[in-house]
Amino acid sequence: MTHFTSILAATGEPHGEPLAVSSIEDVAKACAAADAAFDTYRSTTREARAAFLERIAEEILGLGDSLVEAGSNESGLPRARIENERGRTVTQLRLFAEVVRTGLWQQLRIDPAMPDRQPLPRPDLRLRMIPVGPVAVFGASNFPLAFSTAGGDTASALAAGCPVVVKGHPAHPLTGALVAQAISKAVEECGLPAGVFQHLVGPSNDLGAALVQDPRIMAVGFTGSRSGGLALAKLAQDREVPIPVYAEMSSINPVLLLPAALRARGAELGAAFVASLTMGAGQFCTNPGLVLAIEGEGLDAFVAAATDAVTQAQPQVMLTAAICASYAKGVETLSNLPGVEKLAQGTAGDRTRGGTILFQTTADAFLANKALADEVFGASSIVVRCKDEAELTSVLKALEGQLTATLHMDAADEDLAGRLLPTLERKVGRILANGWPTGVEVSHAMVHGGPFPATSDPRMTSVGTLAIDRFLRPVCYQNLAQDVLPPELREDAKNDGVPRLIDGTLKLT
Numbered sequence: 001m002t003h004f005t006s007i008l009a010a011t012g013e014p015h016g017e018p019l020a021v022s023s024i025e026d027v028a029k030a031c032a033a034a035d036a037a038f039d040t041y042r043s044t045t046r047e048a049r050a051a052f053l054e055r056i057a058e059e060i061l062g063l064g065d066s067l068v069e070a071g072s073n074e075s076g077l078p079r080a081r082i083e084n085e086r087g088r089t090v091t092q093l094r095l096f097a098e099v100v101r102t103g104l105w106q107q108l109r110i111d112p113a114m115p116d117r118q119p120l121p122r123p124d125l126r127l128r129m130i131p132v133g134p135v136a137v138f139g140a141s142n143f144p145l146a147f148s149t150a151g152g153d154t155a156s157a158l159a160a161g162c163p164v165v166v167k168g169h170p171a172h173p174l175t176g177a178l179v180a181q182a183i184s185k186a187v188e189e190c191g192l193p194a195g196v197f198q199h200l201v202g203p204s205n206d207l208g209a210a211l212v213q214d215p216r217i218m219a220v221g222f223t224g225s226r227s228g229g230l231a232l233a234k235l236a237q238d239r240e241v242p243i244p245v246y247a248e249m250s251s252i253n254p255v256l257l258l259p260a261a262l263r264a265r266g267a268e269l270g271a272a273f274v275a276s277l278t279m280g281a282g283q284f285c286t287n288p289g290l291v292l293a294i295e296g297e298g299l300d301a302f303v304a305a306a307t308d309a310v311t312q313a314q315p316q317v318m319l320t321a322a323i324c325a326s327y328a329k330g331v332e333t334l335s336n337l338p339g340v341e342k343l344a345q346g347t348a349g350d351r352t353r354g355g356t357i358l359f360q361t362t363a364d365a366f367l368a369n370k371a372l373a374d375e376v377f378g379a380s381s382i383v384v385r386c387k388d389e390a391e392l393t394s395v396l397k398a399l400e401g402q403l404t405a406t407l408h409m410d411a412a413d414e415d416l417a418g419r420l421l422p423t424l425e426r427k428v429g430r431i432l433a434n435g436w437p438t439g440v441e442v443s444h445a446m447v448h449g450g451p452f453p454a455t456s457d458p459r460m461t462s463v464g465t466l467a468i469d470r471f472l473r474p475v476c477y478q479n480l481a482q483d484v485l486p487p488e489l490r491e492d493a494k495n496d497g498v499p500r501l502i503d504g505t506l507k508l509t
Contacts, residue, residue: 002020002021003018003019003020003021004018004019004021004170004173004202004203005017005018005019006019006073006074006172006173006174007074007171007320007321008073008074009073009074009075009076009171009317009318009319009320009352010076010317010352011352012321012351012352015073015074015174016174019173019174019177019201020201021201021202021203021204022200022201022202022207024206024207024210026200027165027200027207027210027211027214028210028214030165030195030198030200030211031134031165031198031211031214031216031217032195032216033163033193033194033195033198034134034163034164034165034195034196034198034216034217035133035134035163035195035216036193036195037163037192037193037194037195037196038131038133038134038162038163038195040192040193041161041162041163041192041193041196042130042131042161042162044161044192046100046101046103047101048190049097049100049158049159049161050097050098050100050101051097051190052158052186052187052190052192053093053094053096053097053100053155053158053159054093054094054097055186055189055190056093056150056158056182056183056186057089057090057093057094057097058186059182059183059185059186060086060089060090060093060150060179060182061086061090062182063178063179063182066178067082067086067145067175067178067179068082068083068086070172070174070175070178071085071086071144071145071172071175073174074144074171074172074173074174074175075141075142075144075171075172075175075319076281076316076317076318076319076352077144077280077317077319081280082144082145085143085144085145085146086145088145088146088442089145089146089150089151091442092146092151092152092155092442093150093155095442095443095465096155096156096158096159096465096468097159099159099465099468100159102497102498103488103496103497103498103499104498104499105129105159105160105468105469105472106128106129106488106498107127107128107129107474107501108126108127108128108488108489108498108499108500108501109125109126109127109128109500109501109502110125110126110127110489110500110501110502110503111124111125111126111503111504112124112502112503113479123478123479124478124479124480125476125477125478126476126477126478126480126485126489127474127475127476127477128474128475128477128486128488128489129469129472129473129474129475130161130472130473130474130475131160131161131162131471131472132160132162132218132219132471132472132473133162133163133216133217133218133219134162134163134164134165134216134217134218135153135157135162135163135164135165135217135218135219135220135221135471136164136165136166136167136211136212136214136217136219136220136221137149137151137153137154137157137164137165137166137167137220137221137222138166138167138169138208138220138221138222138223138224138232139151139166139167139168139169139172139176140169140223140224141169141171141172141224141283141319141320141323142280142283142284142285142319143223144169144171144172144175144176145175145179147223147462148166148168148169148172148175148176148179149166149168149175149176149179149180149183149199150179150182150183152442152462152463152467153221153222153223153246153462153467154166154183154197154221156221156467156468156470156471157219157221157470157471158196158197159468160468160471160472162218162219162471163195163196163197163198164196164197164198165197165198165199165200165211165217166180166197166198166199166200167200167207167208167211168180168199168200168201170201170202170203171319171320173201176199176201177199177201180197180199183197183199184197184199205231208232209232209235212232212235212236212239212243212245213235213239215239215240215241217243218243219243219244219245219246219470219471220232220236220243220244220245220246220247221246221462221470222245222246222247222248223247223248223285223462224247224248224249225249225250225377226249226250226375226453228247228249229245229247229248229249229453229456230247230249230456232245232247233245233247233456244457244470245456246455246456246457246460246462246470247455247456248285248403248448248449248454248455248462249453249454249455249456250374250375250453250454251285251286251289251375251401251402251403251404251450251453251454252287252289252290252373252374252375252399252402253286253287253288253289253290253402253403253404253405253406253437254288254290254291254292254396254399254402254405254406255273255288255290255291255292255405255406255408255436255437256292256293256392256396256405256406256407256408256420257269257291257292257293257298257299257302257408258293258407258408258409258410258413258416258417259294259296259298259412259413259416260409260410260411260412260413261298261408261409261410261413261434262293262294262296262298262299262301262302262408263296263297263298264298264410266297266298266299266300266301266302266305267301267302267304267305268305269302269305269408270301270302270303270304270305270306270307270308270309271305271306271308271309272436273288273291273302273306273381273436274306274309274310274313274356274358275309275436276288276436276437276438277310277356277358277379277381278313278316278356278379279438280316280438281316281317281318281319281353281354281378281379282327282354282356282377282378282379282380283318283319283323283377283378284437284438285403285448286403286404286437286438286439286440286448287377287379287381287437287438288381288406288436288437288438289375289376289380289381289382290373290381290382290384290399291381291382291383291384292384292386292392292395292396293383293384293385293386293392294386294387294388294389294391294392295385295386295387299385303343303360303383306343306344306358306383307343307344307358308344310343310344310345310346310356310357310358311344311345311346312346313346313347313355313356313379314346314347315346315347315348315349315350315353315354315355315356316353316354316379317352317353318349318352318353318354318378321351321352323377323378324349324351324352324353324354324378325351326377327354327376327377327378327380328349328354330374330376330377330378330380331357331376331378331380333371333374334359334371334372334376334380334382335359337369337371337372338365338369339361339362339364339365339366339368339369340359340360340361340365340372340382341359341360341361342357342358342359343358343359343360343383344357344358345357345358346379354378354379355379356379356380357379357380358380358381358382358383359380359381359382359383360382360383360384360385361382361383361384361385362384362385362386363384363385363386363387363391363392363394363395364391366382366384366395366398367394367395367398373398373399373400389416389419392420393419393420393423396420396423396424396427397423399427400427400451400452400453400454401427401428401450401451401452401453401454401455401458402427402428402429402450402451402454403428403429403430403437403448403449403450403454403455404428404429404430404431404432404437404450405424405427405428405430405431405432406431406432406433406435406436406437407420407424407431407432407433407434408433408434409433409434417433426451427450427451428450428451428454429447429448429449429450429451429454429455429458429461430446430447430448430450440463442463442464443464443465444464444465444466445464446461446463446464446466447461447463447464447466448461448462448463448464449461449462457470477489
């Protein structure tokens with residue numbers, strides 16, 4: 001295949017002019033260019049790199065309505081959602097520019113020599129973090145801007161000093177091409193080597209495989225299905241020199257409705273839950289696919305309100321016809337599992353639109369069938385009715401790793417929440433109270449990650465400033481002459497406000 005065509009999500013019909021497909025040879029050229037640009041790019045000053053990230057943000061904004069229109073057409077998401085996502089994309093870039101300027105990411109440490117120490121002297125030891133090298137980034141289907149060509153993986157890798165090669169998602173090639181043009185323009189305007197950013201296009205999995213297997217790629221950022229993330233991780237581990245794959249994969253994001261909160265506002269919670277469930281046709285990584293609660297009147301009120309809201313829900317355009325078909329298959333599978341009752345279903349969907357459906361089951365049935373905990377990517381959720389705290393805890397302990405867990409609680413629930421917290425900490429990356437998981441703040445303290453299979457590395461996050469750590473590695477310099485050391489580790493380092501841990505004490509220079 002030499003060309004392929006963008007698809008209108010709402011109709012499944014071809015859209016726009018055919019696009020040239022990148023070849024395996026193009027993958028090799030892109031990786032070679034990224035490798036050639038690495039030393040120049042990683043040597044840029046903090047200010048130059050920060051200004052580059054800010055320039056990308058300005059170029060993306062400069063695309064104007066053409067970007068919003070392309071994103072909406074190819075994803076089926078409403079214009080307001082694409083506009084908000086553009087804002088988030090720009091915010092991420094600007095936030096990482098601030099991070100680069102602080103220099104905190106370098107984690108500078110100095111242990112001065114102790115020649116008179118007994119029984120052995122201590123050498124002079126100095127440490128800094130450096131970028132790992134060229135990074136491969138895979139665009140996500142459900143966020144055509146914020147998790148794609150210029151999304152969080154790209155922004156954090158560029159902030160770390162790593163050139164980036166993006167494999168654009170085939171569901172939104174025109175959107176990706178516009179953003180890629182904006183980044184490339186920023187590269188040129190900032191006087192950087194062209195290899196700092198490369199963009200590959202095409203529907204074939206062979207392109208992604210070749211990218212991960214190229215020996216010049218040193219790390220991978222991915223958001224998508226569990227099968228896709230595991231396939232890339234296997235390719236990366238089978239290389240002659242294995243590399244890390246930071247994959248954000250599957251999660252059903254349990255919502256815990258604690259007794260006092262349920263008694264006080266069960267019906268209100270039911271309506272709010274469905275609003276979260278149906279947001280974006282349920283195509284969020286943090287969609288609330290599981291509700292856990294202890295039997296009682298409050299739970300009955302919640303179920304009644306949720307059932308009413310689901311019944312009124314209208315089908316929504318899904319990202320692709322294939323995703324819509326997969327959603328329908330997942331819902332059918334759940335419907336046929338033993339011990340599962342369908343509580344409510346909204347207006348039926350079609351080839352491109354997915355409906356909303358709500359199931360319920362008991363804790364015993366849930367624990368007896370692991371398939372009930374499988375992610376169904378779309379507006380589907382299961383209410384698990386537990387007899388008591390012991391059953392609730394058993395269900396939590398049986399869950400796989402998750403991105404989020406939500407506690408709806410009142411003051412009278414705090415003791416129970418405290419008892420559940422240690423279990424939740426072992427299972428998820430973000431614990432939130434009295435809110436809904438479908439909303440991820442871009443900030444310093446955010447974690448969008450979690451134990452497997454939520455991610456392939458529970459120590460990392462793909463959202464928030466901590467995401468930069470994925471693309472850095474430590475280097476220690478022992479007894480090097482001052483003139484040979486990196487400038488920031490020398491005794492005469494400029495007073496630039498970057499903290500340094502000197503002999504265990506944090507100091508500013």
